Amino acid sequence: MTKPAELDLPVDGGTLRVLRFGEGARVAVAAHGITASAMSFAAVARHLPPDWSLFALDLRGRGHSASAPGPYGFDSHAADLCAAAERWGGGLPVALTGHSMGAYVALRAAARRPELFDRLLLVDGGLPLPVPADADPDALLDATLGPVIARLSQRYKSDEAYMALFRDHPALGPHWNDDIEAYVRYDITGPHGALGSRAQEGPVRHDGRELLTSAESFGADLAALSVPARLLYAPRGLMGTEPGMLPAVLVESWAARVPLLSDEFVPDCNHYTVLMGAPAKTVADRLTSPAQ
Known part of the structure; x- marks a missing residue:
């Protein structure tokens, strides 16, 4: 695996x-999931x-932006994506993508600054999630991402112990490859005997609550899209089982309502392997070809 160049972005x-990643003149900018990193x-x-x-x-x-201060939230993350597009886009519109929570960040960036982008690729995210109006967002967050958030405060004796947590994960372990291993190793921080994730619980909880309570604003972002967009979605979810994160009926509903949004079902993958498994080629192909 070719090691990516590490750059700093003033924000x-x-x-x-x-x-x-890569040295070509054509540029794509990407945002990762809620506890993930650029290495995904x-x-x-x-x-x-x-x-x-x-x-x-x-x-x-x-990741290595763990110590960057707030504000957190989708407006802030989207502004950071736009800053990257302006810094490295060479004055031309660039391709934009995001996975999971990052898809909502990318959607917001495209809706707010469409002049910076010539296409948008949403990967298993970006559609407003149907949440009951009386739901407690913190309780719902714990119900859906509880084990993921709990991992952020846990400590491990060695790199191998931390890696074992991911090797045992039902959505990752059966599909283990060099890319998943590099992604997990990039996330490890701390002294030997007290290793843990670089992702910080506070920002994760902040963004998770906003994700669950902002269906209306994400719907407005979709309605405002003036950039051609594609959505790729997986049949299996966070634990590697059906249903996926985005039910087909939800995808069909939004694709019918947003003229510039097309959708594509990606078979034989889950929420993680759509990005870090064999379907990564499909993601790359769709990102580098103009949306229809």
Whole structure:
């Protein structure tokens, strides 16, 4: 695996780490999932044509941007994506993508600054989630992402112990490959005997609550789209089982309502392997070809 270049992106309040994959003149900018990092795009980047470069951000509170200050939330993350597009886009519109929570970040960036982007690729995210109006967002967050959030405060004796947590994960272990291993190793921080994730619980909880309570604003972002967009969605979810994160009926409903949004079902994958498994080639192909 070719090691990406590590770059710094000055943003309001601090600096973010950005991984540059490739050396081509054509540019794509990417945002990762809620507890993930820029390294989650390594498999996609490997399948890019040689004339492309992918600039993947470590969002505030994650990866090597873990110490970057707030504000957190989708407006802030989207502004950071736009800053990356302006810094490395060479004055031309660039391709934009996001996976999971990052898809909502990318959607917001495209809706707010469409002049910066010529296409948008949403990967298993980006559609408003149907949440009951009287639901407690913290309780719902714990019900859906409880084990993921709990991992952020746990400590492990060695790299191997931390890796074992992911090797035992039902959505990752059966599909283990070099890209998943590199992604997990990139996330490890701390002294030997007290290792843990770089992702910070505070920013993760903040963004998770906003994700669950902002269906209306994400719907407005979709309605405002003036950039051609594609949505790729997986049949299996966070635990590697059906249903997926985005039910087909939800996808069909929004595709019918948003003229510039097309959708594509990606078979034989889950929420993680759509990005870090064999379908990474599909993601790269769709990202580098104009949306219809």
